[in-house]
Amino acid sequence: PQETTAARTPDRQVSPLVIAHRGASGYAPENTLAAADAAKALGIEWVENDVHRTKDGVLVVLHDTDLKRTTNVEEVFPGRAPWAVKDFTAAEVAKLDAGSWFGKQFTGARVPTLTQFVDRLERNRQKLLLEIKSPATYPGIERDILRVLGREGWLDRSHVRNRLVIQSFGADSVKKVHALRPDITTGFLGTPAVADLPKYAAFTDQINPSHTTIGADYVAAVQRLKGPHGKRLRVNTWTVNDAANAAKVRGYGVDGIITNYPDVVRGATR
């Protein structure tokens, strides 16, 4: 089972954890409940997703800071350019179709709230790698996220230990999460210089870099360090969507691979 990789020491023979990027977003519209379900159907437990905040303070699951690419917002709310999530209320966002751009069979899929998303993961017995997107756009979003997760039962001991990681490209945002709830596993998205890694190890358990920026030496340099919980730092790389790159990063010894096509990556890294 995938969980066994959590306790392993660096060992290139062990298959990396496969994480569904925005859900299994090669097969269903990204960051929708259908994408979580598609990951589940492939036997994938860990689901990566992105979170933003509406005008009225509701957390919603979406990748872009605007609603244009993955919803019909231009049709429903013409003249509201640039269609930034932060300029729409949750009730307005709930009216949008977030599925038909991907395929007719997904027409009617919605932009889920974070509450709806974690409820679905709970029902599916899945795990959450949550990315705080554009934290500077949403002052205080870290507290908001923890409030929602706490209300939904995702900050109890069992979820925090086994089913939740919070990551961001914003180091300050990761630091805030760590300061607010030091027990939560955190991830920094990016490829810090090796010399700077010890600074990151003070507040993050994972360094999660683009696969185009790493090699075996970098992965080993990260994994040599211990994070704030006394365990070695882990490396989950993104976004690996083909068998050749999956085999390549497996050879680097990464701990996890974030992918739109979990079945392809699993097949190439078993």
Ligand code: G3P
């Ligand atoms: O989880 C890593 C990956 O999602 C970061 O890039 O743009 O897909 O959020 P992006």
Ligand code: CA
């Ligand atoms: Ca992401």
